[in-house]
Amino acid sequence: MITVPEGFGEGLGDGAPEWVATLPRLAAEFCARWRLAPDGDLLNGFVAVVLPVRRADGTAAALKLTWQDVETEHEALALRVWDGRGVVRLLEHDGEHGALLLERLDHTRTLEDVPIEVAVQVAGGLIRDLRHPAPPEVGAVSFGDLAADAAALGNPVPKSLLDRAVGLARDLTADAGRTLVNGDLHYGNVLAGDREPWLMIDPKPWAGDPEFCLLPLLWNRFGEMDGRRGTWDRARAVAEIGGLDLERACAWAVVRAVEGELWALKAGVDRFGGIAREVAERLSAGAPG
Numbered sequence: 001m002i003t004v005p006e007g008f009g010e011g012l013g014d015g016a017p018e019w020v021a022t023l024p025r026l027a028a029e030f031c032a033r034w035r036l037a038p039d040g041d042l043l044n045g046f047v048a049v050v051l052p053v054r055r056a057d058g059t060a061a062a063l064k065l066t067w068q069d070v071e072t073e074h075e076a077l078a079l080r081v082w083d084g085r086g087v088v089r090l091l092e093h094d095g096e097h098g099a100l101l102l103e104r105l106d107h108t109r110t111l112e113d114v115p116i117e118v119a120v121q122v123a124g125g126l127i128r129d130l131r132h133p134a135p136p137e138v139g140a141v142s143f144g145d146l147a148a149d150a151a152a153l154g155n156p157v158p159k160s161l162l163d164r165a166v167g168l169a170r171d172l173t174a175d176a177g178r179t180l181v182n183g184d185l186h187y188g189n190v191l192a193g194d195r196e197p198w199l200m201i202d203p204k205p206w207a208g209d210p211e212f213c214l215l216p217l218l219w220n221r222f223g224e225m226d227g228r229r230g231t232w233d234r235a236r237a238v239a240e241i242g243g244l245d246l247e248r249a250c251a252w253a254v255v256r257a258v259e260g261e262l263w264a265l266k267a268g269v270d271r272f273g274g275i276a277r278e279v280a281e282r283l284s285a286g287a288p289g
Contacts, residue, residue: 124241
């Protein structure tokens, strides 16, 4: 029924090759269980494959088979909480196998393809409109030992920036809220739909401050920001539209950017690591006068 792309699943962790090998069987099983007919070519991201399908009544949908880890285990729960308001609608779910049946959106049209002013307006509006207390099952935002992680990589992050990130992480997590937030809200994860013009997909749910959501909107479409001033201008725009505290949002972004650089160095994604460092340094330098 499906052919999994070569290399899919690399870097996911222990057990990933075995899981990838089960995907053709799982796709056939859930198409039979939910009475689905394949309706297009298989798509994939880093942690999931998506098969366009049609339900028995002819409705277009998408069958998503997801690698389950701490970031993805509560995706279906978050979609239920938001209940289609600004997000893709969940139609069916099997938590044991990480299978989700979702409404079909237009994957060829995302916020990466519209003027940045429009993209920021839509994304900021999602941050503002999706405020909801996190269910108790959703874990609180947390960070590992950034200093130890940096040491293991030969201390690539300047000490002043690393110390700032460590201190901010300690302070921010100590009094963080319990709002349901999407840790991966970026322009490529907002797709065009029929029910609403733009709908968010692929949430990585956490319980925390809404300000936690800023960073992906800075390092995505990074090349369109004009240096430090452009970075702060975009941060201000997201904060104003999303109803965020700008200072707290930028503090979260510094911590997440340093964490992101360390992850990228470990994973060998050099370009991403460079962008993360640049965002962290621009924000840490403060707003230009």
